[in-house]
Amino acid sequence: MALWSSSPLSPRRTARAKAIPVTLPNLLRIKDLLNGSGANDYQSVQVYECDTTDMDGCLNPVAKGVSLVGLKQRVHEILAGSGGGNGLVYKFATNTGPLTQNEMAFMDGL
Known part of the structure; x- marks a missing residue:
């Protein structure tokens, strides 16, 4: 069997x-x-x-x-921005704009 x-x-x-x-x-x-x-x-x-x-x-x-x-592209889009939106670097440098959920999640992971 x-x-x-x-x-x-x-x-x-x-x-x-x-x-x-x-x-x-x-x-x-x-x-x-x-x-x-x-x-x-x-x-x-x-x-x-x-x-x-x-x-x-x-x-x-x-x-x-x-x-x-890929991870490289995702991090680049969060830091530099994508689709005409500003990324974290610009937002921190100019102290403008609300953070997106992806940007907040990125910051929580640091």
Whole structure:
């Protein structure tokens, strides 16, 4: 009597055995988190996504390409501003303008 499925990503439970967790290889690198998917909208980074939304839906995760804004870009936008808005540096230098929620969260993390 087999206690396990033949697929290493979808172990089956039986009354006498517990499922063994499967560790998948990393898809994201530090470089991806810092730089994001790049300035090009056609570039993407790979992340895992659950195959279904059922209770056991993550037994067979699949790789999916997504756009990702990197940490460098996020910090730059908060400090220098983006979309015509002023950033923290300008607001502190001129003592003008209310802080956004992102700017306040950034300051709380320092």
